[in-house]
Amino acid sequence: MSSPYHPMQLVFGLAIWAVWFVMIYAGLSIACEHLVEMEGGTLSWVNLVLMAFTMLTCGLLLFLAHRTWRDARPSWRDQSSAGRFIVRTAVMLNLVAALVTLAVGLPVVMLPPCL
Amino acid sequence: MTDHEAPLSQEREHGGKPLLDAAEQHNKLVRVWGNPGGLRVLTVVNHTAIGRYFMITGAVFFIIGGLMAMLMRTQLALPGQDWIPPHIYNQLFTMHGTVMMFLFAVPILEGVALYVIPKMIGARDLAFPRLSALGYYCYLFGGIILMTSVVLGIAPDTGWFMYTPLSDAVYTPGLSADFWLIGITFIEISAVAAGIELVVSIMRTRTEGMTLQTMPLFAWYILAMSLMIVFGFPPLILASILLELERAAGLPFYDVLRGGDPILWQHLFWLFGHPEVYIIFLPAAGIISTILPVFARRPMVGYRWVVVSVISTAFISFGLWVHHMFTVGIPQLAQAFFSVASMMVAVPTGIQIFAWLATLWTGRPVFEVPMLWTIGFLVIFVIGGLTGVMLALVPFNWQVHDTHFVVAHMHYVLVGGMFFPLVAGLYYWWPHLTGRMPSKVLAHWGFWLTFVGFNLTFLVMHLTGLLGMPRRVYTYDAGMGWNWPNLVSSIGGFVMAAGIAVVILDLVLHGLAGRRARINPWQADTLEWATATPPAPYNFVSLPKVSGRHPLWEQPDLPETIAEGRHGLTSINHGRRETWGTDPVSGRIREIIHLPGNSWWPFFSALALAFMCIGLLAKVYVIALAAALVALGLLLRWAWENGTHPAAAPDGRTAAGEPPLHSRTFDGPGLWGMGVTLLANGSLYMSLLFGWFYLWTVAPQWQLPEHSHLHWPLLLAASLLMPLGWLWLRRLIARLRAGDDARLQQGLWWLALLGCGQCLLLIAGWWRSALVPGDTAHDAVITVFLMYTLLHCALATVMALMQAWRARRGYVSRLAPYEPLLVEYWWGYSAVTTMVSFAALVLWPLGWGGA
CATH class of the missing domain: 1.20.210.10 (Cytochrome c oxidase-like, subunit I domain)
Structure with missing residues (x-):
């Protein structure tokens, strides 16, 4: 499954995005519901944690895209066109996932957490 | 083998x-x-x-x-x-x-x-x-x-x-x-x-x-x-x-x-x-x-882009659900996550629309009847998509929430995005389904009446909503300013209905007595047009080998060579x-x-399930239980x-x-x-896990018992026994892979016995936990977890019994080793969920304010 030519590569990136998405929503909801009275506007610790998590996830997805491409190159010529299709599509999907992560996470720098 | x-x-x-x-x-x-x-x-x-x-x-x-x-x-x-x-x-x-x-x-x-x-x-x-x-x-x-x-x-x-x-x-x-x-x-x-x-x-x-x-x-x-x-x-x-x-x-x-x-x-x-x-x-x-x-008359532009769009849409569309709940009091930041995600999902859809336009632009389009509905789809769906992006904006969403604007948007998306392509598809595959061609005259009438009627109904309805008319009101006063848009919508609705009636008339009449369709009447590229029209129940006499995306364009003689049996899997004796x-x-x-x-098994199984539903509806639970058991028996006999x-x-x-x-x-x-x-x-x-954690953390009056009712030692024993059974089954399968089925039957009987023990432990744990599910959501959710786990363990046990019996009859052996693998999947799943349930019900509360 770790091979860049494995079809599961087509879903890894967006699956990571989905987990990130659920975690930021759940984390924010729990923080606002239970933990503390939020102060500090967009610089509250909740925003900072969410920002850091977003950047880490985005970085992971970009790395995944890079790694898929890098790992596929040595045996590129020996692969079938179906294998190459999987690699190219998976790289695109990982980039899509990184982009969507960045876009959805963007409001963290603009809005206070629990208003 | x-x-x-x-x-x-x-x-x-x-x-x-x-x-x-x-x-x-x-x-x-x-x-x-x-x-x-x-x-x-x-x-x-x-x-x-x-x-x-x-x-x-x-x-x-x-x-x-x-x-x-x-x-x-x-x-x-x-x-x-x-x-x-x-x-x-x-x-x-x-x-x-x-x-x-x-x-x-x-x-x-x-x-x-x-x-x-x-x-x-x-x-x-x-x-x-x-x-x-x-x-x-x-x-x-x-x-x-x-x-x-x-x-x-x-x-x-x-x-x-x-x-x-x-x-x-x-x-x-x-x-x-x-x-x-x-x-x-x-x-x-x-x-x-x-x-x-x-x-x-x-x-x-x-x-x-x-x-x-x-x-x-x-x-x-x-x-x-x-x-x-x-x-x-x-x-x-x-x-x-x-x-x-x-x-x-x-x-x-x-x-x-x-x-x-x-x-x-x-x-x-x-x-x-x-x-x-x-x-x-x-x-x-x-x-x-x-x-x-x-x-x-050309291949689709951007095949890979379309695939990327489809997969992206499938994922991102799961991240939009809260945009239906913007008015329930969720923090603005959380709303913003869903707002942006709702806008982002329009991007892959936009890519597909551009791919379709590029295909038309670079092709030599022929405007047959299915294309009418395709163009209608493009127009209507783009409008629906744009109002969707408007609704993704939280302040606008608040303003038009529960108004006719939302109704209009929804119909643009669903009728434009589903009904128009569906009719395009019906016209396209009608010669395949019936062997006959629809009427161009009726088809044009049907399309234009539907298209005009639809837009009369729902384009105006956006305005009705912006004028403040809420959805789901059975009537309204004359002085609200909603008179004429409603009248136009109703007239449009009837025009649309007339259009749909014409489409149905056309399809039914010409499906029965229309002009005979020739082979591959649209000169399509995909394999379904290599069958007879209407198709024989076996589809293909022989199964062809293909090498490209457009088999019938690349090998136009496929319908004949397939029928002549020149390809694979022709044995039938x-x-x-x-x-x-x-x-x-x-x-x-x-x-x-x-x-x-x-x-007959599918029909009677569904019938038994229907009786179970009727029993539940009528609250005659004896009938429901009896029907459920009959359904289980039928399904097992079917699997036999x-x-x-x-x-x-x-x-x-x-x-x-x-x-x-x-x-x-x-x-x-x-x-x-x-x-x-x-x-x-x-x-x-x-x-279910989400529901448990959601209620635990967010429910306004979540109530915990002073002391945990759960009898954790029995539940722990149950959650350990299931993985043991799983490992045991994996061992049996490993032997089977090595060609050794000597102790298969015996091993499966032991597995079934272990499953019985697991069920008994769960029942005892449930019994000793003294839950009162009618009193609190806490106990109610735990009850559902236990029911879920018990059901899975019981089914795992029944599967093991059945495999043991099949091994005894010789239906499962080293020559036919396939079925125990299916059972292993079920046992593995049940083992994991049993352990996770134990962690969620017993361990989680220890660390999060529970008793």
């Missing part, structure tokens, strides 16, 4: 002239694949027939839902009308939405997919034909149960998304909500069954050489839709079960006073409800991506229904999948006819040069089917 030494048929030869006598071969194939007549038509499992049943039944429900809409538009045409009383009006809008979403849109698109997909990928049937038949009868009986409530005048009346607390037993006493909850859950079995069926069929039964890269785009769309059904429907199934348990048994999942939360219903409903929009849109877009290149089992990526042939034939059973494939020999039968290998469609089923099951379980 298989006995290859005895070729069963002399049908396969090599050379240039026709290899088979076409009529004789057709007769032989029909003897094996044919559909019986008379009462035995209820035993038919063939995908062509089942796909047609789905489409015809869906069309009937569409007409019923449409008539309900006409009644509502008649009432709203003028102010102050009240000839439909409010309680009936409530039933009408609830049932219109319910029928259109659950009884029309999803099933009819599944019907199209069930009909087209096997032919398009060069298979003779779907991977699990009897499952399709079961799905159809569940859909039919569920629909009949639901419609009975309309006839009795007690139809559901709380809106198609059944918000709590309005739909609970306090505010909606009687049976109306129960009809919805039980009927829809029954119908959802059908949807999930079709989803599993289609995923496995697309992954494992494509013809030789059809790689992932050369698979028709329609198959990509259906694959995405099916996986979305697998993940998207279970949250609603769980929500409905919980609400029915609350209504019937008083378990307070949504009751604030007893620790529940009505917002949980909204989360679970929309976790299903928003992906549902894309579950409907994606196959419709798949129809467009199939039709448009054919009439543009063995009497088995067979199709290729191929590698999911490369399309390389792995095995021969032997398929089950016509059977498998592998080397005399009614399946007792003779495992295949023709020389052909691969083994799947039941003689360690792989096959059943294994994939079990895997996908467990994905759906896992989605339901994750929803």
Whole structure:
């Protein structure tokens, strides 16, 4: 499954995005519901944690895209066109996932957490 | 593994002239694949027939839902009308939405997919034909149960998304909500069954050489839709079960006073409800991506971009559900996440639209009738998409929430995004279904009346909403400024209805007596047009090897060479229904999948399940329990006819040069089917976990007992025993892989015994925990967890017993080693969920303020 030519590569990136998405929503909801009275506007610790998590996830997805491409190159010529299709599509999907992560996470720098 | 030494048929030869006598071969194939007549038509499992049943039944429900809409538009045409009383009006809008979403849109698109997909990928049937038949009868009986409530005048009346607390037993006493909850859950079995069926069929039964890269785009769309059904429907199934348990048994999942939360219903409903929009849109877009290149006379532009868009849409659409809940009091930042995600999902859709436009731009378009509906789709859906982006903006959403603006947007998306492509597809495949051509004159009339009527109705309705008219009001005063837009909408509604009537008339009349269609009348590129029209039940005499995305453009003589038996898998004297089992990526042939034939089991199993639903509705639980046991017995008997059973494939020999039968290998469609089923099951379980943690952290009056009632030692023992059984089974299978079946039967009996012990431990743990599920949501959710775990352990035990018995009868052995793997999947899943449940119920509370 770790091979860049494995079809599961087509879903890894967006699956990571989905987990990130659920975690930021759940984390924010729990923080606002239970933990503390939020102060500090967009610089509250909740925003900072969410920002850091977003950047880490985005970085992971970009790395995944890079790694898929890098790992596929040595045996590129020996692969079938179906294998190459999987690699190219998976790289695109990982980039899509990184982009969507960045876009959805963007409001963290603009809005206070629990208003 | 298989006995290859005895070729069963002399049908396969090599050379240039026709290899088979076409009529004789057709007769032989029909003897094996044919559909019986008379009462035995209820035993038919063939995908062509089942796909047609789905489409015809869906069309009937569409007409019923449409008539309900006409009644509502008649009432709203003028102010102050009240000839439909409010309680009936409530039933009408609830049932219109319910029928259109659950009884029309999803099933009819599944019907199209069930009909087209096997032919398009060069298979003779779907991977699990009897499952399709079961799905159809569940859909039919569920629909009949639901419609009975309309006839009795007690139809559901709380809106198609059944918000709590309005739909609970306090505010909606009687049976109306129960009809919805039980009927829809029954119908959802059908949807999930079709989803599993289609995923496995697309992954494992494509013809030789059809790689992932050369698979028709329609198959990509259906694959995405099916996986979305697998993940998207279970949250609603769980929500409905919980609400029915609350209504019937008083378990307070949504009751604030007893620790529940009505917002949980909204989360679970929309976790299903928003992906549902894309579950409907994606196959419709798949129809467009199939039709448009054919009439543009060139391949689709940007195949890979479209695949990326489809996969992206499938994922991102699960991240939008809260945009239906912007007004319930969620923090702005959380709303912003969903707002941006809602805008982002428009990007992959936009990519597809540009790919379609580029295909038209660079092609040589021919404007046949299906193209009319395709262009209509593009216009309407783009408008619906744009108002969707408007609604993704939180402040605007607040302003127009629950107004006719939302109704107009929804219809632009659903009618534009689903109905127009569906009709395009019907016109496109009508010559295939019937062998006859529709009338161009009637088709043009039908299209223009529908197009103009639709826009009259719903374009104006945006304004009605912006003028402040709320949805779901049965009448309105004359002085509100809503008179003329409502009148225009109603006139438009009737024009549209006339258009749809013309379309139906055209399709029915010309389907029966239209001009005969020639072979491949649209000069299409995909394999379904290589069959006879209308198709024979076996689809293809021989299964071709393909090398590109457009087999009929690349090999125009395929229809003839296939019929002449020049391609693969022509043996039929063995009497088995067979199709290729191929590698999911490369399309390389792995095995021969032997398929089950016509059977009463699906019909009677669905009938027993219908009786169970009726028993639950009537609250005669003895009947419900008896029917459930009968259904279980029927399903087990059905599963008995498998592998080397005399009614399946007792003779495992295949023709020389052909691969083994799947039941003689360690792989096959059943294994994939079990895997996908467990994905759906896992989605339901994750929803239950979500409900537990949600109530624990967010419910306004969550109540914890002072001391935990749970008898953790017994539950711990139970959660350890299940993994032990799993490891034991894995050991047996490892031996089987090594060719040793000496102790298989004995090992399976021990496994069953272990399963019994596990069940007893769970029951004892439950008994000793002294839960009071009617008092608090806390105990109610724990009860559901225990029920879920016990059910899984009991089924695992029954499966082990059945395998042991089959091993005793010789149906499972080193020569037919396939089935224990399926059981292992179930045991593994049950072991993991049992342990996770223990962690969630016993360990989590220790660290989070529990007792």
